[in-house]
């Protein structure tokens with residue numbers, strides 16, 4: 001069987017090729033309850049000395065059943081599609097993924113519909129969600145200091161309001177990215193979260209750590225504890 005130039009962009013035996021990673025990670029995310037019922041997904045940017053490509057899954061498909069042949073490939077510098085599967089549309093999250101690539105130089109961006117993320121947005125009517133003094137915060141980067149957050153730091157994640165259509169979140173997500181220069185994530189009220197990282201593995205670690213913190217934060221509120229409150233002194 002002959003293969004077109006465009007198909008060669010998505011055909012690889014390498015498990016770490018972006019299209020293969022999108023398929024395997026989406027199955028992983030599905031099992032975590034992050035991308036059920038077609039919601040959520042991931043986009044990966046591949047920068048080499050020869051090219052700068054964005055790999056995007058199709059819209060409205062069950063993300064745990066993706067195959068490499070379903071993938072869109074965009075040339076990042078010209079923002080034109082190099083590969084467009086017939087009868088499919090690129091993810092509605094594409095403008096949001098592009099914001100993370102353009103404004104943060106991200107290597108991957110993950111969007112989840114995790115219930116823990118959604119619950120955190122419902123526990124406040126404010127524009128941020130916070131948690132403090134939890135070990136897992138140390139997995140979250142703080143680019144302004146050139147490293148990672150510390151145990152005694154307060155993690156603040158901006159929350160934007162949901163819109164009728166995913167793509168209409170772009171302007172408010174970009175605004176949140178600018179207003180919170182240290183953040184690696186933006187929560188979307190009643191919807192989920194976007195998390196990005198310098199590499200696909202950093203994006204995954206950060207998404208897992210944040211989801212752990214979201215779930216913990218929800219449980220703390222259920223127990224009457226303030227996730228962003230001070231450490232209660234222990235008895236001497």
Ligand SMILES: CSCCC(=O)C(=O)COP(=O)(O)O
Pocket residue numbers: 037038039040041058059060061090091092093111166
């Ligand atoms: C029930 S999912 C609604 C759309 C959405 O929020 C989402 O994250 C999935 O968008 P896509 O276009 O990638 O299917």
Ligand SMILES: [Zn+2]
Pocket residue numbers: 039040111112113166191192
């Ligand atoms: Zn979504």
